[in-house]
Amino acid sequence: MADEVILLDYWPSMFGMRTKMALAEKGVKYEYKETDPWLEYIDEVWSDAYTILPSDPYQKSQARFWADFIDKKFYDPSWKVWATMGEEHAAAKKELLEHFKTLETELGDKPYYGGEVFGYVDIALMGYYSWFKAMEKFGEFSIETEFPKLTTWTKRCLERESVVKALADSDRIIEYVNVMRKQFGAE
């Protein structure tokens, strides 16, 4: 049994609210952490091990910039490409491909976004990897064909046990997306 619990949650989640009630009723002390700045929190708590965010201030601000880009720009078309139809779908696809291109250019010939080390931006973008197949299927494009550097990078990341063990099965995501598409009226 855990001595201390860290609850990683997203604030509007009814599951999170239930969990907080249950833990409080049990008298279990826990630390509540929003999922939004999760990785920085993890870096602070386990600061003695490998560092996710670079310590250099400039590199740190760059890493934050690209992680923000992924969540604020990339995220929106990444789900609209499978959740919408017609003009909205076409606009989402166009935007998504532009963002993939931007990410391909930013990566360039570096092994990782973090340079020589697998870091903050690599984790931020690989968090979406399980969803790539759904984006390709419903967006009708191929990452392998259009973004060779990103493709090499994903293969490099997939050599890491930490990554492979974290990812959800892409086909299970597609099944999930099919259910969501029905709910959103996108088919």
Added chain:
Amino acid sequence: MADEVILLDYWPSMFGMRTKMALAEKGVKYEYKETDPWLEYIDEVWSDAYTILPSDPYQKSQARFWADFIDKKFYDPSWKVWATMGEEHAAAKKELLEHFKTLETELGDKPYYGGEVFGYVDIALMGYYSWFKAMEKFGEFSIETEFPKLTTWTKRCLERESVVKALADSDRIIEYVNVMRKQFGAE
């Protein structure tokens, strides 16, 4: 620093996948738990304290039935009532009101769904409480006017510190819903 981490997650979440990568890179051991059977897991781990699920087999199966009702029947119209328009919205509102009525009838004159104790079904339904105001606003109905027993029950639950501290602000949920409505094209 926590000796052990419990990661409560929903499997398709990219945030969860990132967190798993980060913890693995750090070499932090953690227990991964799906959010779906969350409360039963909490009951098992902290079994020495207050019990959320009743121990009596019949009451336990009843509690599971109503928690299932909430997640499988109530959930769907509870978001469609703010996320859709036209006929779909009208159907969602009708269904949601029927489910509220069913829940009002099941509660009857008991202080809690768990009888004399605040339990599994109370936590399951109060997890939605922060969303009630959004449901009422976009569904154009009043829980207080139409469901007096549920209203008394919510007030009773809100006397518990465990509940008050767990809940998100209803107005913040409405702001969040307004953003989502734009994304879903519901306005």
